[in-house]
Amino acid sequence: MTRGTGTKYQFDERFLSLSQVDLEGFTKSFYFGKNREKQLQRGYNSSASSVFDDYNWRFSKSVREETVAEGEETFFAKKNTFEKEIVSKIDDASMKKCFEVLNKKLKDFEVDTIDLSFIDSNAPFDSAFLSQKLEKLDLPVTTLGSGVEMIISLLFLETLAALSKEKIVVLIDEPELHLHPHLQEKFVQYLIEFSKTNQVFISTHSPYFFKNCLSNPQIELLVTKNTDSGISVENTGLQFGIFPWSPSWGEINYSAYDLPTIEFHNELYGHLQETQQKYSIDQVETYFVSKSITKSKKWAKMKNGQAQQPEDVSLMTFVRNSIHHPENTSSGGYTPQELKLSIKELMKLIKNP
Structure with missing residues (x-):
């Protein structure tokens, strides 16, 4: 990012959170x-x-103002007891010897005695963490x-x-x-x-x-896409609604993520058959021809395991047949590009029957 002065300003994700000031x-x-x-x-x-x-x-304010009844321990007394309990769980003799030698040397430098602390009395929450209790363990989240x-x-x-x-x-x-x-x-x-x-x-x-x-009117849903001229941002309301039951999973994957799927192709082909009342493949093919769609592919039906004479069919029907009859490999499969093109053609016909 360039400032008004012409100097560079390095922006990163840390600045997406405003400083947590009160x-x-x-x-x-x-x-x-x-x-x-x-x-x-x-x-x-x-x-x-x-x-x-x-x-x-x-905490610091509470400790400063703390008053205890006679016979009760202050926080600092309880803290010392707790820390001694921790040390007692190991070989504390070697630790004790270590600090004795250390403090003897520090005394020569006129430095006061030091010891090992486990809790910072000024900021005990600095070492705090969210955890899940599991028997004798504290599992950090x-x-x-x-x-x-x-x-x-x-x-x-x-x-x-x-x-x-x-x-x-x-x-x-x-x-x-x-x-x-x-x-x-x-x-x-x-x-x-x-x-x-x-x-x-x-x-x-x-x-x-x-x-x-x-489907929530209170939510603004935008889709970003890479184009030749840069990144475009589109409102999703312009991209969905091709089916009465929209959006389907196939429709979302295609329109939002540019992912053509066989499920979406099946939905489109079946919906077109229903709306145009073309219930047989021959009827659908006749409808496609009436819309100036050429029969650019060949499909050979299988009978008793044998491929029959290939027939000219549209790309959409070829892809549909290949999806519905994966056992039929005599006509070859469709490519990802052909699946995407077939979906585009079906969507055009549904939007402009």
Whole structure:
């Protein structure tokens, strides 16, 4: 990115999250990139950093104002007991000897005695992490899979925002990564509900997200495509609705991801037969000819395992027959380019019968 002064400015994904500063009434943004660990780790612009920094401040304030009844231990006394318990689980004699020798040497340099600490009394939440308890183990959420980790992170942040009555903006790059299709379905429903009170931006290649969002008038669904002149952005409302039951999985894969499938071809061919009331292949072929479509391919039927005399057929019927009769290899198969071209021709006929 070039500044107005002509100098270069390096922009990266870190800046997709605004600095997590506490400004009353100011919407916070959270960016979930492909590295799902970022939001749950401390670091620059990390969501966890702002949360744990707040917890550290509250803890420090509470300890400073702490009063204990007679006979009760202060936090620091409990901390010392706990840390001694940790050390006792190992061969503490060698550790004790190590620090005795070290402190003796430090004394010569007029340095006060040091010891080993496991909890930072000023910032105990710096070493905190979200975990799942399993018997005697604390499993960090980073071990549960990056897809699940992202869901935990988002739910954690959303819960905190709800409790503090904050508005947030969430940006997620490919939320489907490492998520089972069943979880993708559940997650997209959660995001739809979540977006009623917050703003959500996602980029996705998942047909599950696409299909569940397409019929919702409150969701702006855009498709980006690479063209000779650059990247184009199109509203999906202009691309769907070819069937009464639209969108189908085949329609989504073709229109959104430029992926022609045999399922979509079957849908198109069958729908054309139904709308034009051409129920036999001969009737369909006659209809194609009436629309100036040439019979550019040859198809040989099989009878008792023997190929019959090849017949001239249209590309669409050739592809249809090849899909429906994979056992018939006498006529050769269709290419991916032919499948795509056949789908285009069928779509033209359905839109302009």
